[in-house]
Amino acid sequence: xxxxxxxxxxxxxxxxxxxxxxxxxxxxxxxxxxxxxxxxxxxxxxxxxxxxxxxxxxxxxxxxxxxxxxxxxxxxxxxxxxxxxxxxxxxxxxxxxxxxxxxxxxxxxxxxxxxxxxxxx
Amino acid sequence: xxxxxxxxxxxxxxxxxxxxxxxxxxxxxxxxxxxxxxxxxxxxxxxxxxxxxxxxxxxxxxxxxxxxxxxxxxxxxxxxxxxxxxxxxxxxxxxxxxxxxxxxxxxxxxxxxxxxxxxxxxxxxxxxxxxxxxxxxxxxxxxxxxxxxxxxxxxxxxxxxxxxxxxxxxxxxxxxxxxxxxxxxxxxxxxxxxxxxxxxxxxxxxxxxxxxxxxxxxxxxxxxxxxxxxxxxxxxxxxxxxxxxxxxxxxxxxxxxxxxxxxxxxxxxxxxxxxxxxxxxxxxxxxxxxxxxxxxxxxxxxxxxxxxxxxxxxxxxxxxxxxxxxxxxxxxxxxxxxxxxxxxxxxxxxxxxxxxxxxxxxxxxxxxxxxxxxxxxxx
Numbered sequence: 252x253x254x255x256x257x258x259x260x261x262x263x264x265x266x267x268x269x270x271x272x273x274x275x276x277x278x279x280x281x282x283x284x285x286x287x288x289x290x291x292x293x294x295x296x297x298x299x300x301x302x303x304x305x306x307x308x309x310x311x312x313x314x315x316x317x318x319x320x321x322x323x324x325x326x327x328x329x330x331x332x333x334x335x336x337x338x339x340x341x342x343x344x345x346x347x348x349x350x351x352x353x354x355x356x357x358x359x360x361x362x363x364x365x366x367x368x369x370x371x372x
Numbered sequence: 373x374x375x376x377x378x379x380x381x382x383x384x385x386x387x388x389x390x391x392x393x394x395x396x397x398x399x400x401x402x403x404x405x406x407x408x409x410x411x412x413x414x415x416x417x418x419x420x421x422x423x424x425x426x427x428x429x430x431x432x433x434x435x436x437x438x439x440x441x442x443x444x445x446x447x448x449x450x451x452x453x454x455x456x457x458x459x460x461x462x463x464x465x466x467x468x469x470x471x472x473x474x475x476x477x478x479x480x481x482x483x484x485x486x487x488x489x490x491x492x493x494x495x496x497x498x499x500x501x502x503x504x505x506x507x508x509x510x511x512x513x514x515x516x517x518x519x520x521x522x523x524x525x526x527x528x529x530x531x532x533x534x535x536x537x538x539x540x541x542x543x544x545x546x547x548x549x550x551x552x553x554x555x556x557x558x559x560x561x562x563x564x565x566x567x568x569x570x571x572x573x574x575x576x577x578x579x580x581x582x583x584x585x586x587x588x589x590x591x592x593x594x595x596x597x598x599x600x601x602x603x604x605x606x607x608x609x610x611x612x613x614x615x616x617x618x619x620x621x622x623x624x625x626x627x628x629x630x631x632x633x634x635x636x637x638x639x640x641x642x643x644x645x646x647x648x649x650x651x652x653x654x655x656x657x658x659x660x661x662x663x664x665x666x667x668x669x670x671x672x673x674x675x676x677x678x679x680x681x682x683x684x685x686x687x688x689x690x691x692x693x694x695x696x697x698x699x700x701x702x703x704x705x706x707x708x709x710x711x712x713x714x715x716x717x718x719x720x721x722x723x724x725x726x727x728x729x730x731x732x733x734x735x736x737x738x739x740x741x742x743x744x745x746x747x748x749x750x751x
Contacts, residue, residue: 282601283411285701286674286708288730304730306676308410308701309601 254317254357255366261341262317264357271317272345273305273336276370282307284333289325289347296320296349298356303346305336318356320349381427382522382579386586390597398495400428403599410601414703417568417606418744421528422598423589430498431518431576432505434489438512444489446644447509448482453625453648455635461486464550464563466633468625469501474650474657475621476628477504479613483550483563490518490550490561492574494615521561522582527572527606529747530594535573538588542573547748556585567603569610569746608709609702611668611741617679618666618697618711624650626657627713629666634658665719668741669696669727671708673734676701677727683712684726687733693718696727704744711741 254262259277263270278284286306296302296316303314325347329335336344351357361369378401387394392403403425405413416422436443445456454467464483468476478497483490493501498517505515526535535542539555542562550563561576577585589595604614613619619628637643640655648654671677678699682692699710710727718725721740726733 282405282409285411285703285706286676288675301730306701308414308605308703309404311676311678 252357253363254360255363255369256315256317256360257369258315258317259370260314260317262357262360264351264354267351267354268323268348269318269320269351269357270345270348271302271314272340273314274366274370275340276372278337278340278344281305281312282309284336287329287333287336287346289330290322292322292325294322296322305333314346316349317360318349319352322347323350324348379428381425382582383425383427383524383586386583387425387597390590392597392599395600397600398428400495402428403597405599405601406597408596410599410605411703413596413598413602414605416596417528417570417598417602418704419528420594420596421526421530421534421572422568422602423586423595424525424527424598424603425523426525426574427522427582428495429523430493430495430501431521431523432491432493432498432502433516433518434491434505434509435487435514436512437514441484441487441489444513447513448489449638449644450647451505451508451649452482453634453638453651453654454482455637455644456482456484456489457644458635458637459484462549462551464548464565468619468630468633469504470625470648470650470654471621472649473621474624474626474653476615476619476623476625477501477621479615479619479630481563481565483561485550485552485561490576492523496616518576520579521576522579523574523576524582524586525566525572525574526589526595527566527568527570527598528594529571531570531572532749534589534592534594538585547571547750556588558585564749567610567612568606569612569742569744570606571747571749605700605703608698608700608711609704609742609744610746611711611743613666613711614698623713624654624657624662626654627662627664627666631658661716664694664713664715666697666711666713667719668739668743669699669710669712669725669736670739670743671710671727671734671736674708675729675734676708677710677729677734677736681710681712681727681729683714683736684728684733685718687726687735689726692728694725702743709743710736714738
């Protein structure tokens with residue numbers, strides 16, 4: 252199940268694990284990323300908590316936890332090479348995975364059509 | 373200021389056609405970036421040539437009412453700690469306007485064009501500068517905003533190559549030369565200077581001619597349009613101050629490490645010692661040092677440290693000792709770079725400080741600027 256947030260994140264839910272990244276629209280708006288800071292594995296977040304930071308030359312942007320849960324895995328490859336997020340935001344540029352406190356919460360996120368409408372695509 | 377009140381430069385429609393993403397800056401709607409984005413625009417300027425619209429900045433023509441250039445020079449020396457008397461025709465130099473406390477009202481270029489001086493000042497301060505100059509030297513000098521001119525900069529190692537076909541004379545110019553010349557058959561003012569640390573030119577062109585000039589420059593492979601985002605990262609790597617961030621009315625030129633801009637003639641024992649606002653403070657600091665200094669800062673880690681970050685002497689210190697005034701990622705260095713103010717005892721190369729970023733204390737090292745070597749054509 253692929254979902255989106257109004258903060259331009261994508262969320263792929265498989266069982267009770269959600270993989271989170273930022274959308275291509277977000278990467279275009281942010282520009283080339285030069286630094287990514289990811290949460291510690293095991294860290295827990297409420298929905299909307301500051302989970303990660305992505306930075307371009309000009310600015311730092313927070314990435315929020317799309318749902319409540321605990322971090323199970325982070326993508327070290329994008330820490331080593333932030334440009335991967337720009338190159339493949341929906342694939343190799345994923346940010347982190349989290350175990351959801353409540354899988355059903357994902358239903359509250361935007362579906363692809365709603366997200367496309369949000370960004371005027 | 374609401375968005376409808378934003379002013380546009382004469383190049384606004386060209387920017388829009390080139391795919392600019394606009395941002396409000398000093399009351400103008402300016403291109404933050406073009407299609408390539410800040411990172412690639414920055415690197416392109418270092419590798420080839422970048423074209424910048426700087427028409428938001430102000431140009432002021434200053435002449436003595438009696439027509440004597442020396443009197444105009446002496447008048448300008450009353451408002452800035454700089455030697456204007458010995459600034460030869462065809463040359464320009466950097467200066468600051470000071471207030472009575474020695475604080476910086478603006479930083480600017482003063483160009484001697486032989487029959488007048490031209491001051492190029494910051495966008496956000498240009499109205500205040502004009503009023504200040506009218507108050508201080510308006511009795512003896514006529515000060516005229518050059519409103520019919522658009523300002524552009526062409527910067528980078530291929531700037532000379534790109535501009536030469538339109539103005540072969542520029543090949544004879546060296547860093548900080550300035551002159552009136554024909555560029556593509558139109559009379560313009562050109563200087564070999566800029567705000568990137570690279571070789572390059574700044575051009576004041578008639579408003580109705582500037583778009584055609586830009587299109588001819590952009591038609592060349594070496595030249596790409598560059599927005600304010602890369603302008604900021606380029607000047608940061610070059611260790612150049614941004615007024616309003618690294619300089620303000622609470623900062624003296626000595627605190628800002630700009631003492632190189634105050635020539636011997638204006639210092640203690642000089643031919644025209646003092647005689648500018650705040651001279652008591654500034655001359656004393658020149659001799660005894662300032663309590664705090666602007667320094668370059670390199671991060672040990674990879675996280676950019678940006679303006680506003682507090683600086684600490686210790687990883688666990690509770691009281692900040694200083695603050696970052698400009699900072700970000702330097703694309704040429706592929707590393708974070710910053711500038712900030714710290715107490716003099718910490719303003720020594722290799723001093724280790726800590727910047728607070730998102731609740732963490734990140735180690736930073738005081739480092740010489742420029743971070744990216746200047747590549748001016750000095751000879």
